[in-house]
Amino acid sequence: MIRILIVEDSVTMRHHLREALAADPDLQVVGEAVDGERAVELVARLRPDVITMDMMLPGISGLAATEQIMAEHPTPILVVSSADRQELFSTYNALAAGAVDVLEKPRGDDSDADWGLRLRTTLRIVSRIRVITHPRARLGRNSSPMPAPAPALPSVVPVAAPALSVVAVGASTGGPGALTELIRELPPNFATPVLVVQHIAASEQFAVAFSDWLAGQTGRNVRYAIDGTPMSRVGGQVLLAPPDRHLYVRDRMLRLSDGPPRHSCRPAVDVLFESVATEFGATAAGCLLTGMGRDGAAGLLQMRNRGAVTFAQDEGSCIVYGMPREAALLGAATYVLPPGRMAARLGDLHPAGARR
Structure with missing residues (x-):
């Protein structure tokens, strides 16, 4: 019962x-x-x-x-x-x-x-x-979240990566809060485009409100991705997958698709991560945040295998330790961190801007 x-x-x-x-x-x-x-x-x-x-x-x-x-x-x-x-x-x-x-x-x-x-x-x-x-x-709605205990970093720290071309982010249950923390904590001059798949209610009203809400919470340029937009034109922006559309990159352009759901999800994190792995390899970073299920874990592993720096959210800061757990079990995550520390690490990689 x-x-x-x-x-x-x-x-x-x-x-x-x-x-x-x-x-x-x-x-x-x-x-x-x-x-x-x-x-x-x-x-x-x-x-x-x-x-x-x-x-x-x-x-x-x-x-x-x-x-x-x-x-x-x-x-x-x-x-x-x-x-x-x-x-x-x-x-x-x-x-x-x-x-x-x-x-x-x-x-x-x-x-x-x-x-x-x-x-x-x-x-x-x-x-x-x-x-x-x-x-x-x-802590209260207007306070900053209490930092989670710092988890251990991997025993083997990757060598310095080339300049970041793109950051790909996937989130599901609990994602709005984690996304807010991650994006808000990026350096002010962070010029790399951030592509986001967030599993969320599919109505148009919900979608428009979410992009506006996230922009207000983070002070960033947040909008929904438009099919055919060249990646060279979206520096410094946060681009969301529209409701019920897959978001991916092909030939250095943003693409949207009505293709079959993956893991019962459309948009699916794996679709984005796999395309970023193929298109950008070691010049990408991937972040898999709180959520139920396993969407994004396999795609994050593909990104890591292509040389990307990859992050999975730590259990202590997750609303639901599902997707990040699957990624950790696969060995897909270079780092396991709370979202704020992911942002700091991304800023440390190449704080002066990004090659797009």
Whole structure:
């Protein structure tokens, strides 16, 4: 039995959630909260297995409730959010503060047909994730994350690499917070393009809000990749894979594809990493961040085998130690570090700029 706490102030939406969950006898609603304060109280008293969290609540917000819960009683949280721009920014802040995943609220159109099934499936997955007292939640939303203990570096340190042409980054569950830390900590004059695959909700509204949110969090030029853009024109930019499109590089140009999913993912990290390995070899760097599953591990190994400097996020700083763990087990990571230390190492490689 998976015990669920519903946090939602709308009577209609609470009914919709209960109705969708009732279709699975293994999902039990153990409590409901209509505001953030009550949510925090019920988590402490009921200790649910998983929480559905609305962002726009009376009293303390869903974001503040998420931060408090992750600081005091870490529990897997699924944010159930509308596509309203203000709410989406709060949603991404909640993901950076330790919430595990997000599901868009029903839209009132044909896309709602399988919404209940998606809710039940996502809650089953989220409930199995081992969450920790998240550093950002513990310190407060406007503070810098507490640094994780420094892991041991590999016994064999690679020789100095040639100038970086590109940094390829892959992330999934927990990625918004890790991406923010990695990109924010890069040196201000870091001129190398950063290509990012982040597994995230596929609606256009969610996508646009995410790029704008990440730009605001990091102070960087963040946008979605456009097919056919030459790599020579994207220096210093952070380019995201658009929703439901693979991102890769061919003939020194950004390419997008509707090709088959890899590891049930589109965009897939492996597609990006494999193309970067082929195109740039030893002039690339790869970073595999927090996430469930194994997408990106094999591609990161290909990058390392071609001479690239490769990073996997360390367990202590991950929301979900899945993808980086697979990479470490394969021997794909040159370094195993928290995102901030990855950024410092990337800056140390060639801080004066990059050959593109």
